[in-house]
Amino acid sequence: MNKAAFMKELERRLKHIPKDDREDALRYYDEYIDEMNLPPDADICTRLGDPKDVARDIINNCTKKHMDAKGLKEKAKTLWLIVLSLFVSPLALPLALVIALVILIAVGVVIFAILAAAVLIVAGPFLLIFGVIKSIGWLISGIFSIIGAIIIGTLVIKLVGWIAKKIAGIF
Amino acid sequence: MTYQLAAPLLDACVLGIVSSEEVYGYTLTQRVQEIVDISESTLYPVLRRLQKENLLTTYDNPFQGRNRRYYKITEQGLSKLNFYRCEWEIYKTQIDKMLGGNLL
Numbered sequence: 259m260n261k262a263a264f265m266k267e268l269e270r271r272l273k274h275i276p277k278d279d280r281e282d283a284l285r286y287y288d289e290y291i292d293e294m295n296l297p298p299d300a301d302i303c304t305r306l307g308d309p310k311d312v313a314r315d316i317i318n319n320c321t322k323k324h325m326d327a328k329g330l331k332e333k334a335k336t337l338w339l340i341v342l343s344l345f346v347s348p349l350a351l352p353l354a355l356v357i358a359l360v361i362l363i364a365v366g367v368v369i370f371a372i373l374a375a376a377v378l379i380v381a382g383p384f385l386l387i388f389g390v391i392k393s394i395g396w397l398i399s400g401i402f403s404i405i406g407a408i409i410i411g412t413l414v415i416k417l418v419g420w421i422a423k424k425i426a427g428i429f
Numbered sequence: 430m431t432y433q434l435a436a437p438l439l440d441a442c443v444l445g446i447v448s449s450e451e452v453y454g455y456t457l458t459q460r461v462q463e464i465v466d467i468s469e470s471t472l473y474p475v476l477r478r479l480q481k482e483n484l485l486t487t488y489d490n491p492f493q494g495r496n497r498r499y500y501k502i503t504e505q506g507l508s509k510l511n512f513y514r515c516e517w518e519i520y521k522t523q524i525d526k527m528l529g530g531n532l533l
Contacts, residue, residue, distance in 0.1 A: 264515055279477075285498070287472050292495050293455035305469055312470045319474035 261291050264302040264309055272315035275320050283316045297398055314346045340425060360417060364410045371403035434465050436475075441513035443475055444506055447485060453497040476500060484509050 259267065268287060270282045291302060305313060321339040378400050438476070439461075445458050446452065447532070458472050481484045484506035490497045 282477065283473065286476075289498060290454050290458075290469070290473075293453075293497075296493075297477060307468060307470055315470060315474050316477075344531060 259301060259303050259309070260299045261302055264291070264306070267309040268313055269317075271309060271346075272316060275317055275339070276379070279316070281318050287312070314343070317346055318343050357417075357421075360410075360414055362413045364407070367403065367407040367410050371407040374400040374403045437465075437513070438517075439465075439471075439475055440479060441510065441517065443472065443479065444484060444502060444510040444513065446474055447500050448507060451499045451501045452488075455503045457500065464500070480507070516527050 263286060265284065268281070269284055272283060287306070291424075294302075294305060303309075306340070317339070321343050358368075374396075378396060381396070438490050442461060442465070445459065446457060446518065452460065454476065457476075458469055462469075476485065480487060480500075482505075483487075483503055484502055485500045489498055490499055504518065508525055
């Protein structure tokens with residue numbers, strides 16, 4: 259990438275950080291690239307790296323600063339910056355997929371358990387007519403579904419807690 | 430490079446360099462690179478942070494139609510640098526003890 263492309267990409271990747279942080283960073287790299295005194299269409303990335311990585315370091319540094327911020331608005335900004343830095347981290351995609359999958363499974367199991375319980379309540383009287391053994395079978399599977407949902411729900415909460423600790427640990 | 434420069438040590442080195450010579454980003458990076466193998470984008474977050482912690486200030490100095498932003502150490506920066514120097518002496522002594530040998 260030449261300077262114009264590099265700076266444009268860097269600006270794009272910094273568009274969600276506070277304005278003065280962004281402007282300061284862009285100003286620094288604008289100056290730095292000029293000082294490098296490279297030929298007009300030289301590849302900036304061979305020296306500075308990918309704008310994606312440069313932007314990530316800048317974003318992470320912003321977040322670190324905001325961690326000490328007080329007040330609700332500042333805390334909201336901090337939370338946003340944490341989410342942002344999580345998405346620019348190399349782990350982002352696999353982590354997001356895992357979280358999405360776990361949540362989907364947990365939600366699915368909970369819905370199933372609720373439906374199973376609802377079916378039990380409605381179908382109860384009819385099942386009595388159709389046979390005690392069958393209804394016991396339904397009852398047992400319903401209970402297992404609810405237990406399964408509780409277990410998975412607990413695991414999800416534990417996973418989220420662990421992830422939150424890791425995020426706190428990074429900073 | 431065998432030994433990596435941990436963050437506080439990098440801060441200390443930057444403060445050390447700026448305390449003896451007011452420099453702009455590019456020169457500072459070249460100076461640090463003479464001694465440690467860092468990437469050219471390593472120093473910006475360090476400089477930004479030191480500035481926000483009030484250990485460094487900046488001023489602009491135009492040069493050949495463009496601007497150079499120079500970094501300068503503050504009083505607080507000098508205190509911190511002294512602290513880092515003491516810590517480094519202690520650390521250096523401990524490492525030397527562990528490595529053994531006769532180092533002058």
